[in-house]
Amino acid sequence: MSNKSPGVADDASDASQSGRGLLFIVSAPSGTGKTTLVERLVHVTPGLRMSRSYTSRQARPGERDGVDYNFISRDRFDAMVAGGEFLEWADVFGNYYGTAAEDTEGALAGGEDLVLVIDVQGARQVRSRGIENTAIFVLPPSAAELEQRLRGRSKDSEEQIRRRLDVACREVDDVATYDYVVINGELEPSVQRLQAIVLAERARMKRMRSEADRVIRTFRKADTSGKTTERKPV
Numbered sequence: 104m105s106n107k108s109p110g111v112a113d114d115a116s117d118a119s120q121s122g123r124g125l126l127f128i129v130s131a132p133s134g135t136g137k138t139t140l141v142e143r144l145v146h147v148t149p150g151l152r153m154s155r156s157y158t159s160r161q162a163r164p165g166e167r168d169g170v171d172y173n174f175i176s177r178d179r180f181d182a183m184v185a186g187g188e189f190l191e192w193a194d195v196f197g198n199y200y201g202t203a204a205e206d207t208e209g210a211l212a213g214g215e216d217l218v219l220v221i222d223v224q225g226a227r228q229v230r231s232r233g234i235e236n237t238a239i240f241v242l243p244p245s246a247a248e249l250e251q252r253l254r255g256r257s258k259d260s261e262e263q264i265r266r267r268l269d270v271a272c273r274e275v276d277d278v279a280t281y282d283y284v285v286i287n288g289e290l291e292p293s294v295q296r297l298q299a300i301v302l303a304e305r306a307r308m309k310r311m312r313s314e315a316d317r318v319i320r321t322f323r324k325a326d327t328s329g330k331t332t333e334r335k336p337v
Contacts, residue, residue, distance in 0.1 A: 124211040125304055126234065127151075127218045128226050128281075129297075131241035132271030133196075134253040136287050140241060141220050143294045148301055151216045154207065157183065160198035173203075190232070191225035196266065200225075216301065223277045230280070237304050239297065240281040244288045246271070 131137035145153045157173040159180040168174045175183075180199045183189060192201030202219055210217045219225070219236075226238055243249040249271060253264050278284060283300050287293045308315070 122214050124214050125216045125301075125310070126207070126211060126229075126236040127216065127301065127304075128229060128236050128238040129218055129220050129241060130223050130226050130238070130274075130277075130281070131287070132243065132249060132274050133267045134249050134256065134271075135241050135243045136252070136290070136293075137220055137241045139290065140285075140287060140293055140297060141218050143290065144297045144301070145218065147294065148298050150214075151218065151301060152210060154202055154210070154217050154219045156220075157189075157201045157203060158198060159200075190234075191219075191221060191228035193222055193224035193228075195222055195224075196263075196270075216305070223274050226277070226281075237283070237300070238281040239283045239285060239300060240278045241293070242275065242278070242284060242286045244286060 129137055129141055141153050145151045155169075155171075155173060157175055157180065159175060159177045162168060162172070162174050166172065166174075177199070180192075180201065183201065183203075184192060188203055188205065189201040190204040190207050192199060200221070202221065202225065207217060207219075219229070221229075229236055230238075243252065246268070250264070250268055253259060253267055259267065285293055285296045285300075304310070
């Protein structure tokens with residue numbers, strides 16, 4: 104039996120068909136700054152949207168339902184899991200996060216390029232389903248820098264900081280399973296690297312084949328002498 108999520112195309116030929124959006128995955132250890140990076144990336148890159156996750160946790164000050172996350176109850180989250188509604192989901196430090204398959208398919212089918220900001224657990228689930236994607240791992244400059252950033256947020260206890268660092272040590276072992284790596288030292292240079300990846304993926308032959316074929320057909324109007332057929336001025 105297929106483990107494909109409802110509504111999500113998992114065939115490579117479907118994923119690369121003309122007009123269909125590209126799926127990007129961005130993962131990083133907690134505190135690396137991945138969400139800030141992606142928010143800036145989508146702001147400067149037309150046609151790119153950040154996926155909005157569902158979560159069972161309570162909204163933090165300043166967060167808005169339907170904008171930052173879709174905040175739902177734990178019971179509702181469990182029901183969505185049981186119904187196979189998630190493309191991926193994970194337990195992250197005691198809170199559940201998930202990406203709805205229907206939301207993802209709707210965006211891609213509509214021609215939008217979509218970024219999933221998910222952890223390594225979620226990325227593994229997407230890969231296991233055979234869904235075409237471009238995966239990017241964001242690293243901090245060093246473990247010491249990550250610890251400094253976590254402490255600088257001033258919102259985690261010492262126990263929480265140590266737990267996040269322990270998880271980060273395991274997560275970085277997954278770097279080799281990703282397509283690209285960006286080291287987030289400074290915001291703008293890191294955003295530029297992410298944007299370069301998006302633009303490069305958009306220019307791949309399988310993505311541009313239809314447009315390239317249109318141009319190539321104009322060359323096939325050449326006559327036997329190798330000169331293109333000239334049109335008289337209108």
